[in-house]
Amino acid sequence: MAKVTVDGREVEVPANANALEACRAAGVDVPHFCYHPALSIVGQCRMCMVEVEGVPKIQASCTVPVRDGMVIKANTEKALAARNATMEFLLINHPLDCPICDQAGECKLQDNAVAGGLPVSRTSEPRRQFPGYDRTEIGPHVIADMTRCIQCTRCIRFCEEIAETSELTFIERGGHTIVWTHEGKPLDNDLSACAADVCPVGALTTKEFRFRKRVWWLDKTRSICDGCEIGCSLSIEHRDGVVYRYTPRVQPAVNDYWLCDYGRFRAEDLNARDFTRPEIRVAGGAAQRRQTNWGEALDAVKVAIEKAKEASAAGASGAGRGISSNVLVIGSANLTTEEAWLLATLCKDSLKVNAPEFAVDEGPRRRIRNKKDGWLYGTEAAPNSRGCEAAGLSRAKEGGASPLSLLLSKKSSSFPSVSVLYVADAHFSEKCDDPAFVADLRKASVLIVHARKRNALTDAADIVLPVASLAGVEGTFVNAKGRVQRVDLAILAPPIVRTNFEIFLHLGARYGACDTQWTARDVFDRMKASVPGYAGLDWDADAVVGNPPSISPAAAYDALGLNKDADVEVFTRPSVAAPDRKP
Ligand code: SF4
Ligand code: SF4
Numbered sequence: 181m182a183k184v185t186v187d188g189r190e191v192e193v194p195a196n197a198n199a200l201e202a203c204r205a206a207g208v209d210v211p212h213f214c215y216h217p218a219l220s221i222v223g224q225c226r227m228c229m230v231e232v233e234g235v236p237k238i239q240a241s242c243t244v245p246v247r248d249g250m251v252i253k254a255n256t257e258k259a260l261a262a263r264n265a266t267m268e269f270l271l272i273n274h275p276l277d278c279p280i281c282d283q284a285g286e287c288k289l290q291d292n293a294v295a296g297g298l299p300v301s302r303t304s305e306p307r308r309q310f311p312g313y314d315r316t317e318i319g320p321h322v323i324a325d326m327t328r329c330i331q332c333t334r335c336i337r338f339c340e341e342i343a344e345t346s347e348l349t350f351i352e353r354g355g356h357t358i359v360w361t362h363e364g365k366p367l368d369n370d371l372s373a374c375a376a377d378v379c380p381v382g383a384l385t386t387k388e389f390r391f392r393k394r395v396w397w398l399d400k401t402r403s404i405c406d407g408c409e410i411g412c413s414l415s416i417e418h419r420d421g422v423v424y425r426y427t428p429r430v431q432p433a434v435n436d437y438w439l440c441d442y443g444r445f446r447a448e449d450l451n452a453r454d455f456t457r458p459e460i461r462v463a464g465g466a467a468q469r470r471q472t473n474w475g476e477a478l479d480a481v482k483v484a485i486e487k488a489k490e491a492s493a494a495g496a497s498g499a500g501r502g503i504s505s506n507v508l509v510i511g512s513a514n515l516t517t518e519e520a521w522l523l524a525t526l527c528k529d530s531l532k533v534n535a536p537e538f539a540v541d542e543g544p545r546r547r548i549r550n551k552k553d554g555w556l557y558g559t560e561a562a563p564n565s566r567g568c569e570a571a572g573l574s575r576a577k578e579g580g581a582s583p584l585s586l587l588l589s590k591k592s593s594s595f596p597s598v599s600v601l602y603v604a605d606a607h608f609s610e611k612c613d614d615p616a617f618v619a620d621l622r623k624a625s626v627l628i629v630h631a632r633k634r635n636a637l638t639d640a641a642d643i644v645l646p647v648a649s650l651a652g653v654e655g656t657f658v659n660a661k662g663r664v665q666r667v668d669l670a671i672l673a674p675p676i677v678r679t680n681f682e683i684f685l686h687l688g689a690r691y692g693a694c695d696t697q698w699t700a701r702d703v704f705d706r707m708k709a710s711v712p713g714y715a716g717l718d719w720d721a722d723a724v725v726g727n728p729p730s731i732s733p734a735a736a737y738d739a740l741g742l743n744k745d746a747d748v749e750v751f752t753r754p755s756v757a758a759p760d761r762k763p
Pocket of ligand 2: 409441546
């Protein structure tokens with residue numbers, strides 16, 4: 181550690197920190213563009229100029245390693261004049277298109293100009309133009325507007341150092357320099373949209389989000405990506421019940437500052453919905469289902485289960501414990517651990533049927549990286565298989581002997597004939613769209629599914645219970661590293677739609693087993709006694725859930741050895757003293 185004084189404030193920072201990080205640790209905002217905590221230091225933008233005692237010239241603070249006893253003066257006349265000059269040079273060549281730029285509201289250039297720029301322009305020359313290099317798709321997800329580029333090289337360094345694909349480079353020279361792809365090849369890697377995240381201005385934006393919503397209208401809710409077992413931390417950004425985008429949340433133990441493109445662009449899917457009310461097959465075996473209310477739907481579920489159990493009660497099934505094998509329950513690795521625990525408890529104590537099984541699709545392999553671990557790989561296409569196992573669901577595998585395992589092994593002839601099949605997630609596998617797979621599940625006399633969107637399985641179902649998307653649930657997931665991470669409620673599902681959690685509670689209440697007022701937190705606390713890994717965890721504690729309770733990534737910075745709000749998510753305005761505003 182090194183003791184450094186910044187503008188009279190003494191702070192202790194890691195010995196490998198630089199002067200900019202020391203300023204941030206001391207709570208002194210020094211504006212910068214090219215510095216990014218996860219990328220190499222290049223001192224490219226010359227914005228973070230400060231004075232260092234004993235050094236005659238002003239310094240780009242990100243390039244100055246700290247030493248014990250260093251005295252930094254961040255807001256001297258000389259430093260402010262240098263920073264103002266840099267801003268002025270950048271703005272000479274920057275288009276005045278904030279009103280139509282999609283970065284407005286999260287643009288570092290805009291923020292720094294508002295906080296410390298000159299009030300008038302001292303030039304009247306035409307702005308530079310880059311015909312052919314504006315509003316151009318340079319990859320499947322990224323659009324480039326090169327009139328806005330400030331040549332900070334963050335995107336180039338991201339592609340070289342993080343994605344390791346090096347698609348981007350500078351072309352041309354001097355005032356004509358722009359960032360473009362090598363030989364016109366596309367910016368096409370599995371993390372490509374992160375290049376737009378690190379771009380501090382509107383030079384790189386994502387095709388999917390561009391012009392969909394002004395960012396200051398968006399609310400942010402912490403969540404976890406459900407695209408694979410890695411469980412990257414993200415914010416769901418939403419407004420008026422509509423999800424607009426995912427942005428990465430800083431999480432040094434998992435995804436650092438990044439999201440893969442596959443996970444990131446799943447956000448739009450959260451708005452898709454085919455089922456808004458429970459549906460039940462019309463009596464008499466008609467082909468159609470009709471919409472109904474929750475009371476009738478859940479009563480019908482209970483009646484079907486009880487009839488099936490009565491039918492098998494006299495037989496040998498159940499091995500003397502009153503367990504009926506005439507009812508089969510299939511869970512899902514998309515359930516939160518709280519939902520999985522409720523389902524397992526419901527099956528064991530109330531329905532008295534065998535423990536639910538679940539299956540997870542494998543591949544394609546996703547990857548993400550962080551500074552400490554390097555690349556992390558995820559092959560399971562669901563976020564919570566570990567949590568489900570811990571909560572009491574049993575994992576079905578090809579080659580296994582359980583009913584779902586037999587089905588996955590294509591031994592459908594061995595799949596037991598049951599009276600009631602209850603599938604707690606109609607999208608637990610891609611196979612649920614395969615007519616042959618669904619035909620085997622359909623052999624049950626009564627097929628009950630939870631679903632948000634239509635597929636072959638919901639088409640075959642007798643009772644469909646509409647459920648919320650990831651944006652409408654609260655609970656925890658356990659990722660591939662065994663890390664328990666919390667998912668928060670972003671938007672309420674449509675009025676008649678319920679979460680899996682609520683459905684299990686209300687079904688349980690019909691057996692007198694649970695209180696319909698329980699929250700995910702109540703169940704989390706109950707789970708501590710029985711679910712491995714949950715004992716001693718605290719719903720609110722940062723270290724336990726792996727996410728700070730607010731969107732501030734300050735705790736993540738602490739973990740990186742820094743001590744200030746990250747700029748990737750929250751672009752703080754520099755608090756430099758007001759400059760001399762005389763033109
Ligand atoms: S495109 Fe953006 S990130 Fe890349 S150099 Fe230009 S301003 Fe920096
Ligand atoms: S690596 Fe997995 S968890 Fe992370 S963003 Fe991609 S799909 Fe989501």
